[in-house]
Amino acid sequence: MVNTSNFPLVLDHIGMAVTDIDVATRMYEKLLLAKIIHDEVVTSQGVMVRFLSFADQKIELLQAINDDSPVAKFIAKRGPGIHHLAFKTSDIYEEMQRLRGKGFQILQDEPIKGAYNKLIFFIHPKSMGGTLVEVCQPLAT
Amino acid sequence: MVNTSNFPLVLDHIGMAVTDIDVATRMYEKLLLAKIIHDEVVTSQGVMVRFLSFADQKIELLQAINDDSPVAKFIAKRGPGIHHLAFKTSDIYEEMQRLRGKGFQILQDEPIKGAYNKLIFFIHPKSMGGTLVEVCQPLAT
Numbered sequence A, B: 001m002v003n004t005s006n007f008p009l010v011l012d013h014i015g016m017a018v019t020d021i022d023v024a025t026r027m028y029e030k031l032l033l034a035k036i037i038h039d040e041v042v043t044s045q046g047v048m049v050r051f052l053s054f055a056d057q058k059i060e061l062l063q064a065i066n067d068d069s070p071v072a073k074f075i076a077k078r079g080p081g082i083h084h085l086a087f088k089t090s091d092i093y094e095e096m097q098r099l100r101g102k103g104f105q106i107l108q109d110e111p112i113k114g115a116y117n118k119l120i121f122f123i124h125p126k127s128m129g130g131t132l133v134e135v136c137q138p139l140a141t
Helices: A021-032 A070-078 A092-101 B021-032 B070-078 B092-101
Strands: A010-017 A035-042 A047-054 A057-064 A081-088 A112-114 A118-123 A133-138 B010-017 B035-042 B047-054 B057-064 B081-088 B112-114 B118-123 B133-138
Touching: A010 A070, A010 A133, A021 A047, A021 A057, A057 A070, A070 A081, A081 B081, A092 A118, A092 A133, B010 B070, B010 B133, B021 B047, B021 B057, B057 B070, B070 B081, B092 B118, B092 B133
Parallel strands: A010 A057, A081 A133, B010 B057, B081 B133
Antiparallel strands: A010 A081, A035 A047, A047 A057, A112 A118, A118 A133, B010 B081, B035 B047, B047 B057, B112 B118, B118 B133
16 A cells, blocks of 8 residues: 555545536446435535545535536536546645645635535646646544 | 445546646646656557556546647647546456446447556546546556
């Protein structure tokens, strides 16, 4: 096994922009034998999200609940499909500082509350070769 | 730890369409402390590919070497960014049959030789909600 603690970031989940969260769920159930582990509506982002678990990874399905949602705009521009990659850190404040220092453009001034009880921030796709990257840290419960 | 052998597919790598493989490499070195583990030119697909390793995952960078390359067409249509997800199986022929039986549209009649000494096939994005999915099995060396 690789010692992942030697790395600042570990893959946490892959985010998918979908037009119908239930149709997408059935697709990933068939492909990966994935199971639903969490459902949530994030009103501030205009999305309903669903986390699916398979093997040792997770997929987040995102369906827009209004036309102003960033996910609605993403789908209008690029079509449904892979929306973002999320990487987990053990210290999101330190990681925000490290990535700013490396020249990455961070979309938030401070980490914000994201879905599934996590602190998150995003790196602008313009400073990530077109890929939207989320950095996250689970909050203790 | 999750017993991944209970699942037909495990995430193998995330494929990124890039315009400059060296610029993208430096970006993922900074973001993830990723290391180069393999370089290859796949003439039949019109791409040079580079595999990067970080924590317990891999990223495949794909740069077109001619305008007919599927990667060139992808970038012309959608811009650079996440290109495909690749999942590993322990029996690619059985997995092809399983996924066909579930109604997924497979792009190849039989598995083909892919980069980094693997047998691969692709699922059409039209039957995967817009996501290009690769299924792969490493060949013994």
